[in-house]
Amino acid sequence: MGERRARLEAEDTVVGLQGLDREGAARLVERTPSWTYECWPTIVVMAFTERSAATRTSILSAARKLLIERGFEGMTIRAVAAQVGVDPSMVMRYYGSKAGLFSAAVAVDLRLDQVEEPPPDRLGELLVRHFLARWEGDLSDDVLILLLRSASTNPMAAERMREVFAGQIASQVARLTGADGAAHRAGLISTQLLGLALTRYVLRLPPMAEADTETLVREIGPVVQHYLTGSGITA
Numbered sequence: 001m002g003e004r005r006a007r008l009e010a011e012d013t014v015v016g017l018q019g020l021d022r023e024g025a026a027r028l029v030e031r032t033p034s035w036t037y038e039c040w041p042t043i044v045v046m047a048f049t050e051r052s053a054a055t056r057t058s059i060l061s062a063a064r065k066l067l068i069e070r071g072f073e074g075m076t077i078r079a080v081a082a083q084v085g086v087d088p089s090m091v092m093r094y095y096g097s098k099a100g101l102f103s104a105a106v107a108v109d110l111r112l113d114q115v116e117e118p119p120p121d122r123l124g125e126l127l128v129r130h131f132l133a134r135w136e137g138d139l140s141d142d143v144l145i146l147l148l149r150s151a152s153t154n155p156m157a158a159e160r161m162r163e164v165f166a167g168q169i170a171s172q173v174a175r176l177t178g179a180d181g182a183a184h185r186a187g188l189i190s191t192q193l194l195g196l197a198l199t200r201y202v203l204r205l206p207p208m209a210e211a212d213t214e215t216l217v218r219e220i221g222p223v224v225q226h227y228l229t230g231s232g233i234t235a
Contacts (some may be wrong), residue, residue, distance in 0.1 A: 052094065058084045059091055063105040067146055072102065072154045102156055105145040108164045110134060112172040123176055124225025128217050133194050135201060137213075145201050148194070165190045177228055184234070188227040192220055 005219035062083035066075040077098055081088040085204060094201065095101040111134060147164070169189060174182035199208040208216075227233065 053059055057096055060105050063101055106142050106160055108147055110168045124219035125217055127224055128221045132213050148197050185227050189224055190194045192224055
């Protein structure tokens with residue numbers, strides 16, 4: 001993106017934030033050379049620094065809390081700012097818009113690089129065990145479940161979920177197995193893992209919510225193993 005376009009989009013952001021006219025917004029942007037403009041579908045963001053890390057962490061924590069309590073509609077820039085005790089313009093400076101804040105709040109890393117290299121016939125077992133740990137054990141946090149809850153009603157969350165599972169799981173399947181049709185196999189695996197997460201953590205169906213980890217690993221692992229390495233699966 002050219003500098004002129006970046007500045008124009010920054011001016012639009014300032015107009016929306018502070019109610020300035022175009023001339024006043026242009027003067028403010030001109031006086032703020034420390035701003036870095038990045039193109040992220042119509043979002044203009046301020047460069048992150050170590051000094052701002054604590055504020056950014058607080059903003060994302062507040063955003064996640066509001067997403068859980070009120071959903072996407074209730075997670076407004078003003079509500080997040082109020083939770084943190086900062087001006088709404090501070091939230092906008094770092095994340096550009098509500099969409100940018102949401103995207104950052106539900107950023108998910110499945111940490112599949114932490115899955116140990118097992119014998120080929122134990123891949124399914126270890127992958128299920130890893131996901132359970134990611135959701136409720138030592139690797140757990142609320143972001144993955146939050147994204148799952150949001151994906152059924154929010155298009156941005158659904159798109160992020162597709163990116164996470166298509167990119168991270170497909171690449172891991174290809175790396176671990178070398179099997180043909182890694183993307184298709186990853187999609188089949190996702191039906192099991194997402195279905196498990198939905199029934200255990202969101203719907204809390206008693207048989208799934210009450211099952212212990214070893215039972216789930218023992219019963220779901222072989223299905224995932226078949227999707228990973230089984231024959232007869234075509235893309």
